[in-house]
Structures are given as C-alpha cells and as structure tokens.
Amino acid sequence: MLLLPLPLAAEDLPPASVEAQVDRTEITIGDPIHYRLEIEYANGVEVKKPAWNEGLESFQILDFERGEPTKTGERWRVVDDYTLSTFTPEDYVIPPIRVPVQLPSGATEVLETQPIEIKVKSILPEDESALELRDIKPPISVFSGILTGRVIGAAFAALAIAGLLYALWRRRHRGETPIALVPPRPxxxxxxxxxxxxxxxxxxxxxxxxxxxxxxxxxxxxxxxxxxxxxxxxxxxxxxxxxxxxxxxxxxxxxxxxxxxxxxxxxxxxxxxxxxxxxxxxxxxxxxxxxxxxxxxxxxxxxxxxxxxxxxxxxxxxxxxxxxxxx
Structure with missing residues (x-):
C-alpha cells in the first residue's frame, strides 16, 4: 500500500512565510537568471514588503514584475518575479531578505530567506596561458598601377575645385555683417x-x-x-x-x-x-x-x-x- 502525505491544514501552517529562489545557480556572463520572491501569509497578518531591489544591487535588473496579493482559502500569496544578469565573472551571494510581519495579536516577527549562491563564469578559459594570438594577415592591395594614378589625380582635382568654390564664396560674402551669437540658455x-x-x-x-x-x-x-x-x-x-x-x-x-x-x-x-x-x-x-x-x-x-x-x-x-x- 502506498501512503501519500496529507496537505497541512490551514491551522497547521505558520502565520507567514517567505521564500526566495532562482532557476539556476551557475551561468556565463550575460546569461539571464530568473529570481522569485514569494510571500505567503494568513488573514489578519500585516506584511511589509522589502524594497524592490533589495539584495540585488550586484546584478543588472533586466525586468521586474511586482505581483498583486491573491487569496486562496484563508491565506494570501504575493509573488515578485525578476530577470537578472551581470557581466562580471565572480561568485555572488543574494543575501537573506528580511520581511517584517505583524501578527493579529500585535506581536511582530522578522522573516528571512535563505542566502542564494550564484557562480558567474567567464567566456574565457580558466587557464588563459593556453590562448594563442594569431599573426595579422598581410595588407590587401586595393589599387595598383594606372588605377592608382587616376585615383590620386581625381583627388587633387576635387581639392582644387573645392578651393576655387571657397574662394568665390569668400569674395561674394566679403563685407557682410557677421551673425551675432546668442549665449546658451541657462x-x-x-x-x-x-x-x-x-x-x-x-x-x-x-x-x-x-x-x-x-x-x-x-x-x-x-x-x-x-x-x-x-x-x-x-x-x-x-x-x-x-x-x-x-x-x-x-x-x-x-x-x-x-x-x-x-x-x-x-x-x-x-x-x-x-x-x-x-x-x-x-x-x-x-x-x-x-x-x-x-x-x-x-x-x-x-x-x-x-x-x-x-x-x-x-x-x-x-x-x-x-x-x-x-x-
């Protein structure tokens, strides 16, 4: 006979609980991490949610979705979902997140999540001495012979025409009142x-x-x-x-x-x-x-x-x- 565990009754559950979890604890730089903070509490319990980025200062928050409280039976549940990333390879720890709660009796408690260790690896091998630099390729000849002479001649002709046009423009506009510049706005x-x-x-x-x-x-x-x-x-x-x-x-x-x-x-x-x-x-x-x-x-x-x-x-x-x- 197979015995299945029975779900806890509402009165057997703690007045409030908090849990933090990630979808993986080892990534390569730039990879996303999905982080979830879940708070569950009973009727009459007041919960003070932490700051939206608490404990995540070492990561880039790519996306954040703040959940609204939903009720199931006599208990409430609220879930915040994050997408995190970082481009610095090292070992990180998301510290315990503290959540103050006030019970119906007026007593106060502080719940804490477990710390989460995350290893961020580099795309480079651990032994960088094995890396080798290849020699650069020789330059590619683009122009040669007669074509090179034509290009140089065209360039000098273009410069001469530009200089002539500028001289004509200066002669035509000589003696005009210069435009006054307005100081930048404060x-x-x-x-x-x-x-x-x-x-x-x-x-x-x-x-x-x-x-x-x-x-x-x-x-x-x-x-x-x-x-x-x-x-x-x-x-x-x-x-x-x-x-x-x-x-x-x-x-x-x-x-x-x-x-x-x-x-x-x-x-x-x-x-x-x-x-x-x-x-x-x-x-x-x-x-x-x-x-x-x-x-x-x-x-x-x-x-x-x-x-x-x-x-x-x-x-x-x-x-x-x-x-x-x-x-």
Missing amino acids: EHEVALARIAALRAALAELDYAPDQGECKVYGIELSAILREYLELRFSILALEATTDEIREMLPTLFLPPPPLARDPERRGCEARILVILEETDLLKFAKRTLPLERLHHLLELAEAVIDATRREEAVGSESTEEREREVA
Whole structure:
C-alpha cells in the first residue's frame, strides 16, 4: 500500500512565510537568471514588503514584475518575479531578505530567506596561458598601377575645385555683417521649459495613465532633473544610478532643509531622492501613479530648480530678451 502525505491544514501552517529562489545557480556572463520572491501569509497578518531591489544591487535588473496579493482559502500569496544578469565573472551571494510581519495579536516577527549562491563564469578559459594570438594577415592591395594614378589625380582635382568654390564664396560674402551669437540658455530655463511641456502633456489626459504612459513620463522627468544636476553642479548625473547620486548630494551645498517631518519637505536633497526613486519605479518596475501624484512630482522638480539655480547679476537680462535684441 502506498501512503501519500496529507496537505497541512490551514491551522497547521505558520502565520507567514517567505521564500526566495532562482532557476539556476551557475551561468556565463550575460546569461539571464530568473529570481522569485514569494510571500505567503494568513488573514489578519500585516506584511511589509522589502524594497524592490533589495539584495540585488550586484546584478543588472533586466525586468521586474511586482505581483498583486491573491487569496486562496484563508491565506494570501504575493509573488515578485525578476530577470537578472551581470557581466562580471565572480561568485555572488543574494543575501537573506528580511520581511517584517505583524501578527493579529500585535506581536511582530522578522522573516528571512535563505542566502542564494550564484557562480558567474567567464567566456574565457580558466587557464588563459593556453590562448594563442594569431599573426595579422598581410595588407590587401586595393589599387595598383594606372588605377592608382587616376585615383590620386581625381583627388587633387576635387581639392582644387573645392578651393576655387571657397574662394568665390569668400569674395561674394566679403563685407557682410557677421551673425551675432546668442549665449546658451541657462540650464534652469531649459529644465523649467521641459517641465512645462511635460505638464501640458499631462493636462491633455482625462483618464488615469497606464503603465506605458507612466514609463515615458518617468524617463522624461528623470532625464530633466539629471541633466539639470549635471550642468548645474558639474557631476555625472545622467549615467549615474540613484544610489550614486544619493552619495553625491551631500557635497553639492544644497539649501539646508527646513524643520518638517514630511520627507518631501526636507529640502532639495530629499526632494531629489523622492523624484529619482519614484521615476525609477516607473521606468523599471512597471509601476503606475495617479495624475495628481505625477503633477506633484513636477512641482517638486520645479522647487529644486528654483532653490538651486545660479545667482544672476542684478539687472541682468533674460535669455529671451537677449534673443530679441539680436533678432
């Protein structure tokens, strides 16, 4: 007689559990890894999910799908799926992911996943001394004989004709008033103009934007703020990650934060991080936001730019006035 194990009853299961798993633990550089974080909990249990990229800082997140809680019987289940990769061959460890939970009794616990070891191999052999370099091939003769002389003659003729045309052009335009160059627009004017265009695009929407529209918005607003920071403070913000910009901000002498508990009102540094973190979720995590929140992020960006713009000399003219004078 074959005895099959009976499934555990709901009352025999723990109040909450968390599990992390990957589809493989050994890859070659550039290969994708499918990583899954699964949380299961009973009715009445409150779960605080970790940050969307927690423990994955050493990998490139190629794709991310945040799952919504689904109910089966008396228990809830939520699954987040990731596609990861890296181009650095070494041994990695995805550390334990901590998930705080609060039980119906009010007691709190912290669940942890098991660490996951991943080996990333190079495409080169381990013994690189066995590699041999081949000699380069000899140059290929393209032209020879009479053909070479014709090509050289044609080249000199073309140069002579170009020189003659340039001399005629200089004689015809001699004595004309040179064109005055307009100084480039200050970076804060460019950024504010792009924000105004983005706000106008939002104003045309009479419905909640979908994931694709929110992604385009996140890409544009992130680029506006990063380009402004790069030009204003001479930092490499366009290619930097949000965490790298977080480390740069204390060195930029931003205006000090006022006394307030709201993180969005604690000065420019906090506003910048709020914008970058939320636009990262729109760009990489397929997240959506209501129109009110999208407009609020534009207001935060304008506040940052207005507080950190370069001090202009008293009585200086705006770019538009200079352009009108030149015209």
